[in-house]
Amino acid sequence: MHEVTLEPVPQRPYEEVFGADRTARLHTAAEQLRTRLGGRTIWNVNSTAAGGGVAELLYGLVPLARALDVDVRWLVIDGDPEFFAVTKRLCTRIYGAAGDSGDLGPAELSHYLQITDSEAARLADWVGPGDVVVVHEAQPAGLVQAARRLGAFVVWRGHTGSDVPNEHTEDGWAFARRFVEAAHATVFLNPQHVPAWAPRSRVIPPSIDPCSPKNTTLDPAVAAGILERVGILHGGGELPTSVPMPIGPDVLVQRPATVVRDGPAPAPDTPMVVQVSRWDRLKDMTGVLDAFLLAGHPDAYLTLAGSEVHGVSDDPEAEEMFDDCRRRWAELPERDRHRVQLACLPMTDLRENAVVVNALQQHATVVVQKSLAEGFGLTATEAMWKGRPVVAGAVGGLKEQIVPGESGLLVDPYDIGSAGAAVRRLLDDSGFARKLGAAARERVHERFLPDRHLLDWAALIEQLAAAVPA
Ligand code: UDP
Numbered sequence: 001m002h003e004v005t006l007e008p009v010p011q012r013p014y015e016e017v018f019g020a021d022r023t024a025r026l027h028t029a030a031e032q033l034r035t036r037l038g039g040r041t042i043w044n045v046n047s048t049a050a051g052g053g054v055a056e057l058l059y060g061l062v063p064l065a066r067a068l069d070v071d072v073r074w075l076v077i078d079g080d081p082e083f084f085a086v087t088k089r090l091c092t093r094i095y096g097a098a099g100d101s102g103d104l105g106p107a108e109l110s111h112y113l114q115i116t117d118s119e120a121a122r123l124a125d126w127v128g129p130g131d132v133v134v135v136h137e138a139q140p141a142g143l144v145q146a147a148r149r150l151g152a153f154v155v156w157r158g159h160t161g162s163d164v165p166n167e168h169t170e171d172g173w174a175f176a177r178r179f180v181e182a183a184h185a186t187v188f189l190n191p192q193h194v195p196a197w198a199p200r201s202r203v204i205p206p207s208i209d210p211c212s213p214k215n216t217t218l219d220p221a222v223a224a225g226i227l228e229r230v231g232i233l234h235g236g237g238e239l240p241t242s243v244p245m246p247i248g249p250d251v252l253v254q255r256p257a258t259v260v261r262d263g264p265a266p267a268p269d270t271p272m273v274v275q276v277s278r279w280d281r282l283k284d285m286t287g288v289l290d291a292f293l294l295a296g297h298p299d300a301y302l303t304l305a306g307s308e309v310h311g312v313s314d315d316p317e318a319e320e321m322f323d324d325c326r327r328r329w330a331e332l333p334e335r336d337r338h339r340v341q342l343a344c345l346p347m348t349d350l351r352e353n354a355v356v357v358n359a360l361q362q363h364a365t366v367v368v369q370k371s372l373a374e375g376f377g378l379t380a381t382e383a384m385w386k387g388r389p390v391v392a393g394a395v396g397g398l399k400e401q402i403v404p405g406e407s408g409l410l411v412d413p414y415d416i417g418s419a420g421a422a423v424r425r426l427l428d429d430s431g432f433a434r435k436l437g438a439a440a441r442e443r444v445h446e447r448f449l450p451d452r453h454l455l456d457w458a459a460l461i462e463q464l465a466a467a468v469p470a
Pocket of ligand 1: 308376
């Protein structure tokens, strides 16, 4: 187990985004929370410091909460490949999918406990009585009891779930329930994912960090220049090596993406359809490829981008999923192969990775997030914040984010024809695409920024402290 140390951020750039009223509400809530905590700490515990939605959330929220003088910190558990194979299976099952079809039986439980017990033994180095411990996801759920024994208030925060629970969901919960049930309270991303047995459950949607390298506004020429520098576009103008940020040092863009492509990179004025995700079977990159080809727009180009395959420590299936996608791409007729590229983005420098994701989302003509199951789907939120028209699978939190026909389009993710038609519609009708994009940005501004998110957590901690004896 190790701590990810994050410094407080300057507040001014956030105040400009939130506006005076929202900023004032946030300060009042922070003051009440500080009084309630009386010097104690809020700990987040998860299983990776890089890649995926949980890490993304914590990089945004922890420094902002610290800037508000609330002592929020972040611990990451370690595990071995067998542990992460089991927890990947577990999360996929909770999503309602079979995944690798392996067991979640006594042998898997025993290995899971071996790792979580040894990580739990280290918790006392950090956590003390009266602290709040937020355990994210199933990977570290085995630490809930240990945190309680240390006298902490323990909240389990779920990031996965199935809209229609099935035998796979039951299988996943049969494994994880004993750990989650031990928490004082549970928090989910959306109402459909809350199991009936979850203790003191509530729904808190996540947020994106509007001032981060991932989400700050980039000039279109700078976005194109970044993509050219990393090898995703060709033939633009100036290539920036360093990009100024509202917070922190300039981001250096120097590492090329690993790109699978036939023929030249697309020119900056080529209409581009983009999906950025982890290489995960539930993100259905190959389904996006099929939908794009069905859209039948000969001038458009598809970019499927994800983190480099060994870049996310708790995600052992990425290489297999990327290889599937590459195989599918290699089988395409030449004319289609020339309109699709697969890009793996280096994770060596997370700010550099983030600015490339940002440039891709900002440059895209249409952003797709055709997940088969989804907790929330921050990649859609990120694209909406950039005013992009999004085509998303009508699953999980994507349904909470997008009002269909107003702030994006939702499709049945198993219906490739509809997904293709939605992409085509947005490529063909730039006026409609612009309208959706503008409403999308507004919706994120209202609902999915960190001030609302921190207020929700402050209210939960307040209620928990009042209701639960330590
Ligand atoms: N992401 C990233 N770099 C990449 C690919 C993805 O930073 O190369 C980020 C993406 O921008 C988003 C997060 O990973 O912030 C994925 O979160 P989401 O909720 O969409 O899905 P999850 O991966 O948690 O299932």
